[in-house]
Amino acid sequence: MTVKDTSATDGQSGDAALARLSGTLDVAIERLERARPFAKARYQGPVLDVLGRIIAQPGGLGVVRQRAARMDAAGLFAGSDWDRPEVLMPQLVGGTLMSEDPAFQALEAANLARFLAVADGEARHDNLHQEGARHFLTQVLALNLKDIFGVPDEAARTLGARYDLKRKVLTHIADHVGLNDVLSVLVSEIWRLLEQRSVQVGVVKDMIAQIAIALNEKGTAPGSSRLGAERLVSALFGPTTASRDDPGIAVYLERLSVSDESGLSREAMGFARAMHDTGLVSDYHAAFLTWALEYGDRPLIPEALGLGSTGLDCWRHYRGLIENLVRRAVTPATPQAAYGLAMLLDRGILHHAPMVPALERQLALRIGGVARERIALGFGPAVSPETYLLAGVLRVLGQPLGVGQGANPTCQSARAIALWALNDPDYLLHLITQVAEFDTLLMQFEGTPINSADLPAGLAGTGPIDADPVSVLLVAHLDRIYAEMGRLCAGRPGDPHTWINPQFHGWWVSRDCAVAVDVATGKLADYDDFLRRFFAAYHPDYNGGRPMGHPQPAGIAVTDAQQTFVGWHAIAILRVAEDQSGRMRVYFYNPNNDSGQDWGDGVVVSTSGQGERYGEGSLEFEAFLSRVYLFHDEPLRSQFGQEIPEEVIRIARDQAISSWAADRQTG
Amino acid sequence: MTDKNPEKGYVALLGWSLNAIDAVDRFDRRYVVVAPPWAEDYCNQNGIPFVPWDFDRLNERSHELAHQLDEMGVDVAIPIFEETVEWAGAVNAVLLKNPRLLGQAMLFRDKSLMKRRAQLGGIRVGVFEEAHDRGDVIRFLKRVNQTLLKLDGDPNDPIHFKAFDKSGTAGHRVIRTPEDVDNIPDEEFPALLESHLDGWEFAVEAWIKNGKIQFLNISEYVTLGYSVFVPATPELEAHRDRITEEIEKLIEVFDIDFGFIHPEYFLTSDNKLYFGEVAYRPPGFNALELIERAYGFNGYQGLVLAFDPKTTQEELDAFFPKEIEDAKGHAGCFGVYPRRRVVSRLEIPEETANHPYFEFHELSDPREQKVAKRSAFGTHWGLAYFFGDNAHDLRDLLKKQEELDYYV
Structure with a gap:
């Protein structure tokens, strides 16, 4: 038996112990190998027990790697999620490596050893290719880089041996996979x-x-x-000349005080360039903006925000308001407010009459009671809740499609916030004021008043705290109202979204609604008509070339990379247009935090490079349609779908039937 | 699937043991599992041949089972647990057309009858008596200690209390004081009372065919209920010839033609062998696994060979290795009980984890367990396995485990 990777420092005794443990491992593996599939479970524990001791030894992971394929074939992973390496998620590995249960640590280490063996070409696996294994390991390393290089923080130190083991496993992988890959x-x-x-x-x-x-x-x-x-x-x-060496804010401000005009200009433009390049705002940038407020010689803020012509025009009209917004919202704890503000100004929404007073009101707002506690709970005490909220407002209004639902089942609420920020920004500020001051939201459903304070908690319970400040404030209320509207629809035939969406979002949601499935049976209903109608409503070649005026809520059947149905999900259709290569695409907003998803069968949502604007996802028209199960449509359309060729309908239908609709066909 | 040999016997395993099923599924004999109906779904899912049966008290339905198995072409039934020994006897009486087998099984199932039979056959046993209530136990405790010329106030020599029809250490209590007697629950009566024998306790596993011992293993107890290892120390193995003679006596006295027995003995300081009890089924404490670790053959498969009427002597000779000589080392296990009243997690003692003889454990997580006060020899929380070359080192290591905390 050859034992690779044995550290020289541990000397003979370590080698002997490892050799002995390897022998014991082989005994345990043989028992597992012999066992019938139904009896595997009993023999997995002893293998994991020995593995746990081996991986703690210097060179132990090498021993495990040599046996990884054999252990896999013997049935070590049988009956667990690890039995299907192709569906494992790299983001879960770090946690499992530090599990309280040594058996899970050992299982994960054995799994990674298997990936390593496949990545190195030492072993083969039916459902795991060399490239796939390598990619997985690279992602694992990327997600845990700080445990390879970083100094352990307090939390890591308290984990002791569990943390050491994780670090050891990751380092072993890094030694084999190489870090260049990881970085890229x-x-x-x-x-x-x-x-x-x-x-x-x-x-x-x-x-x-x-x-x-x-x-x-x-x-x-x-x-x-x-x-x-x-x-x-x-x-x-360090985005600029004066901050390149990351000198710390105090030193940086000293440098500014002795800088000349051209130097200051260079700083401002450097910040603007870096910010628009990445969407990220450096702490130095935030410090520069605050400093520039007091700089009397000339305004540096438009330059430092990198404003375009619309933004500059807003600056000229509303300089006082904008300076106040910078003063109150851009702080070391909230640097990203600067990017939100820049984007907000370039959207030109300050020219929309109600917006200036609405923002003035926001500046004067005092957050009360429960709302105040929630903001403090979500974001901490570094700055006041008012500052967090104002910064959040600027970001949401500047990047409406950047709103995400976090790890919460609240796609409907997140979508509503995004669409208001895009479409009805003054209405969104009106809602924020209600909740901030009175901890309630007032809405109506077909004339019936709804007061969120009177309603029981919805899907998200007391609401998320891992989202942006506007969502933290609003989602719990929106969620309850949405649920109440659902209750008010009880007993109506058909999908309740038909009535809820226009009532919840605004007049601009089309009042008619098409649903692909029969709500009672879950089976497809008049699916071809549904598809034709979507073409007639949204496809410029078949709707008379009318562009979409307002975003429209829609429901999609989300599928995974294996085309298996995952669940219904709320999105919004933003526009339909040709991409650079002339293919018709649907550009849409997904309140999920990362739109780039693989829905199987080549339906992979693109987020850039196909004509997408920031925050948009896109799919070719037919591919998108194949996942739609609900959309809104104008009731006043006398004819639809007459001259739509059968073949374009078939493309969408086939893609639906081969995925989420596989078992929803009738007859 | 191993190809099943239609020329060989077709066996029925009475009782549910995944280890036994796994081993027999890998063997060349056709088999069927006879177990309670709750196992049915599992068997269907895993392609395990299955006959549902409720093993309550033996009753007139034993004939029904025997005929059902007979119609299926089953040749012999193998008891896996104490509770199925009499069922196997009843079934085999029909299958093998030998009514005596039922009576034999009843002897194995009643500790008192078993002991009397042994005594009648000239086998040395300790002082024993039957107890039907607590008064009987007190009387026996007093009598034994009077016999030993103890004075009032002297600490009593203990006596052993064993429920009639329980296996192994279940229902086995050591009684020293009248308070111990009070703690015996009603349902453990009737029971067998035995005087305590100071000495070396060990067990034997013997596979028997045609009235002859095919393989005889000696399992040395380090501490009853805690630890055992095989093969035994050279000091105990030195008595192998005498032990073999004792087993042959058992075979004769109990008229055993085939099968497997698991008797327990004491070797006292005056070098006398006392018979404790005998079971006609595989031992607890995973002793068959220890034997497999040491000798390399699967004990359950050995059981099939020993029971199957179609087994040839050549097969047996090829299957079983040579005792002691062919052992690759000594294999032992330790049953872990939590030592503290409150435990929160499993942590293998460092000196155990680092010991070259330590192999692995099958201990359960404390979050699934409560620490019960031990009265009878209770159920351990799992076993830790050891393997090594030196029997004395292994014995001392097993003894040492009793002082270590596995649960903290």
Whole structure:
């Protein structure tokens, strides 16, 4: 038996112990191998028990890797999620490696050893290809970079041996897979997320911080991934000439005080460029903006926000308001407000008459009672709840499609906030004021008044605290109102969204509604008509070339990469247009935090490069339609779908039938 | 699937044991599992041949089972648990057309009858008596200690209390004081009372065919109810010839033609062998697994060979290795009980984890358990397995485990 990777420092006794444990492991594996499938479970425990001791030994992971394929074939993973390596999720690995139960740690280590063996070409697996294994391991490393390089924090230290083991396993993988790969995967993943311009960037900022540590401690070969990585790191930690060496805010402000005019201009433009490049705002940028408020010689703020012509026009009209917004919203705890503000100004919505007074009201707002506690609970005490909320308002109004639901079942509420921010920004501010001051929301459903304070908690319970400040404030109330509207629809035939969506969102939601399935049976109902009607309503070639005026809520049947139905999900159709290559695409908003999803059978949602604007996802028209189960349509349309060719209908129908609608056909 | 040999016997396993099913499924004999109906879905899902049966008290329905198995072409029934020994006897009496087998099984199922039969056959047993109530137990405790010339106030020599029809350490109590007697629940009567024998306690596993021992293993107890290992120390194995003679006496006295027995003995300080009891089924404490670890053959498959009337002597000779000589080492296990009143997690003691003889454990998580006060020899929380070359080191290591906390 050859034992690779044995550390020299541990010497003979370590080698002997490892050799002995390897022998014991073989005994345990043989018993597992012999056992019939129905008796595997009993023999898995002993294997995991020995594995747990081996991986703690220097060189132990090498021993495990050599036996990984054999253990897999013997049935170590039988009966667990790990039995299907193709569906494992890299983001769960880190947690399992630190599980309280040593058996889970051992199982995960054995699983990673299996991926390593396949990635290295030492072993083969029917459902795991070399490239796939390598990609998975790279993602695992990328998601846990700080545990490879970083100094353990207090939480990690208290975990003791559990944390050491995780670090050891990750380091072993890194030694084999190499970190260049990891950096490039991580960097492209971050760019992919940044392209979507989410309101919440905490996770992305964390990942960039991990990259900064990695570059600093290990260094990597020069190359395109290093360039991409450095672009990210500099955008956060040193985007301009005077901040390039990450000197700290105090030193940086001293440098500003002795800078000349052209130097200040260069700083302002440097910040603007980095911010619009990434959507991220450096702490230095926030400090610069605050400093610029007091700089009397000339206004630096438009330059530092990188405003376009519309934004500059707003600045000229509403300079006082904008300066107040910078003063109150852009702080070291809320730097991203600067990006929100820049985007808000360039949207030109300050020219919409109610907006200026609404923002003035927002500046004067005092948050009361429960709402105040919730904001403080969600964001901490660094700045006042009013500042968090104002910063959140600027971000939501500047990046409406960046609103995400977090880890909460509240896609309907998140979608509503995004659509109001896009379409009805003054109405959104009106709702925020109600909740902030009175902890209630008043709405109507077909004339029946609804007061959220009187209603029981909805799907999201007391509401999320892992979302943006506007969502933290509103979602619990929206959720209850949405549920109440559902109750008021009880007993009506058909899908309640038909009535709820227009009542909940606004007049601009079309009043007619098409549903692909019969609500009672869940089976497809008049599906071809449904498809024709969608073409007639949304496809410019078949609706008389009319562009969409307002975004329209729609329901999709989400499927996974295996085309298996996952669930119904709320999205909004934003526009239908040709992409660069002339293919008709539907551009839509998904309140899910990351729109880039693989729905199987080639239906992969694109988030950039196909004509998408920030925050949009897109699919070719037929592919999108194949996942739609509910959409809104104008009631006043005398004829639809007459001249739509059968073949375009068939494409969408076939893709639906081969996925979510597979068992929903009638007859 | 291993190809099943239609020329060989077709066996029925009475009782549900996944270990036994797994082993027999891998063997070349056709088999069927006879177990309670709750196992049916599991068997259907896993392709395990199955006959549902409720093993309550033996009753007139035993004939029904025997005929059902007979019609299926089953040749012999193998008891897996104490509770199915009499069922196997009743069924085999029909299948093998040998009514005596039922009577034999009843002897194995009644500790008192068993002991008397052994005594009548000239086998040395300790002092024993039957107890129907607590008064009987007190009387026996007093009499034994009077006999030992103990004075009032001297600590009593203990006596052993064993429920008639329980297996192994279940229902086995050590009684020293009248208070111990009060703690015996009503349902454990009637019971067998035995004097305590100071000495070396061990068990034997013997596979028997045609009235001859095919393989004889000696399992040495380190501490009853805690730990056992095989093969035994050279000091105990030195008595192998005498032990073999004792087993042959058992075979004669109980008229055993085939099967498997698991008797327990004491070797006292005056070098006398005392018979404790005998069971006609596989032992607890996973002793068959220890034997497999040491010798490399599967004990359940050995059981099938020993029961199957179509087994040839050549098969047996090829199957069983040579005692002691062919052992690859000594295999032992330790039954872990939590030592503390309150425990929160399982943590293998470091000196155990680092010991070269320690192999692995099958201990359950404390979050699924409550620490019960031990009265009878209760159920352990799982076993820790050891394997090594030196029997003395293994014995000392097993003894040492009794002082260590596995649950903290």
